[in-house]
Amino acid sequence: MSVKWGLIGASTIARQFMINAIRAQSDGEVAAVMSSSPERATAYAGENNILLAVSTLDGLLGADIDAVYISTTNELHLEQALAAVRAGKHVLCEKPLALSSSDARKMVAAAKAAGVVLGTNHHLRNAGAHRTMREAIAAGRIGKPIAARVFHSVYLPENLQGWRITKPEAGGGVVLDITVHDADTLRFVLGDDPVEVSCFTQSAGMAGSGLEDGAMCIWRFKSGVIAQSHEGFTTKFAGTGFEVHGSEGSLIASNVMTQKPIGSVLLRTAAGEEELSFDREDLYARSVRQFHTAIRGEGRPAATGEDGIWSLTAAEAALQSASSGKAVRIDPKLGSMN
Template sequence: MTTTLRWGLLGASTIAREWMIDAIRSTGGDVVSVMSSDQDRAAAYAEANRIPHPTTDLDALLGEVDAVYVSTTNELHHDQVLRSARAGKHVLCEKPLALTVGEARDMVDACRAAGVVLGTNHHLRNAGTHRAMREAIAAGRIGRPLFARVFHAVYLPPHLQGWRLTSPGAGAGVVLDITVHDADTLRFVLADDPVEVTALTQSAGLSQGDVEDGAIGAIRFRSGVLAQFHDAFTTAHARTGFEVHGTDGSLIGTDCMTQRAIGDVLLRTASGEELLPIDRSNLYERSVARFTAAVAGDGEPAATGEDGIWSLAVAAAALESARTSRVVAIDPVQSTTKVSQ
């Protein structure tokens, strides 16, 4: 295996078109095939994105690639990753990995048994803003962290609304779309694991049926840090942010919960205020580069399969908390709660 990977796209998706195809190509990979359940869609997508081989047949795609990028709807991830692993293909899978923690664990175990790399495409931990915050905390610049706050309430654009608002069986809702990112970014920045969560969800009219389009909650971490999250599909005029407050200072990140390499981080202490230097590298290019290096035996993906299990476990616990009105323990090992319920 060389670091020049032949990639197949499982899903003719918007995220692949807008971000991942260019990221793969810019890091030396070659996108050779795309699979869709609809042959006409696969053909049109392939032509528009200069991909040689459109298909509706997963086995056909697996026969001509080294790695797959999985961005199908959430309920399809489990089977597609297992089949890819059995075929000896490396896998970079969108979040959430699956609809239950048990299914996600199956995927991690299958890839490990097959000797292939599994990465979760949690792009936000590749942002320069969050890496700068993690480094500042590790260096003790805010003392002992006490609290964190994530503001990730946005407006879901019309071209992405579809199943995310209407299809519980596919893993619809803001918790699986956004709260999983909050959970992963908090784990990454704090270098800490969550233990319990309490949450409330909202259906404000954009979503349908029992699908939530807003959520707010709090997570307790092993160190004692309390973290607040506010997520939505319905707020057109909000700004995103990520803050960590410690005994000796605060880190205030603005406009940083985004796919773009933007945002700033202010360090505020008794000595005054300082804007941290930020690496403006493309988040997805860094993700693909880290994944490609892992395939070549150099380190791990930016977010591993285990990281994907943790973020899914937080989402499952948050939805269970909203359903039962109680604090729910976060269990990345045993939980089998189906998060679409």
């Protein structure tokens, strides 16, 4: 049985990664694309060999599709996901799931009630580097985890700037764009939940309209691990990385906070240094494969709707901390709390 996908949003990310990821599956087909601009929908469909182009959500949801991939601007996710769920379609939604964790919880509840699969496209969970780090930590190879650091400050290319740096109402800013990923990746790799965050944000010259284009966060986890993360849109030469330091060793990963299956992971212990090998499968192809497995009732998406609630609640708490100047507690059932 093939899974026919409809794309909600004629986006760059779908063109660069998701269309190929769906077509890489033996049971995957990109059947339709929707853009609010009929001209853009038609042009995008032609460029990407998609048979059906529509300019309304009803037009897409009425087509012969089984699942939707939502990659529109953040303020549209809630309404589009709920409509897809009502139409009985499975939903893979870009992060953040919505503009607020309360809206994300509505999406998760609706999907559960309708018996459809809802996934959050936290692509970094699918990286071989991050899964290898998670496995090494779970196997005790660095002893008891003590601290972690994430370096995820990049330079946002001009073609992606747009709403991310100009529209607060669309969920712009670096925290909802990148901190949300780092919260999820820390949670995934450590196998631990964040319970508190302190955050400083900055506007270093790219973002306007009161939005932040840089953030530094300190996270406290349930186990007592403390972590720091740096997110940015304005650092052209920074490079990315992820370190986890434990009582018996350290994991040092370089160039791994990326959409591509690249980078390296080094394990450093009393025995010396060992470069860990990991699979180089395309992150998005693995995400779609996991999602298809979940549709068949044989597993879960790589990141569930609940995972999306966690990461959005953590990002909300970071924004609240930055505006209040105080540490903020994180509770995905209740939202962030002072």
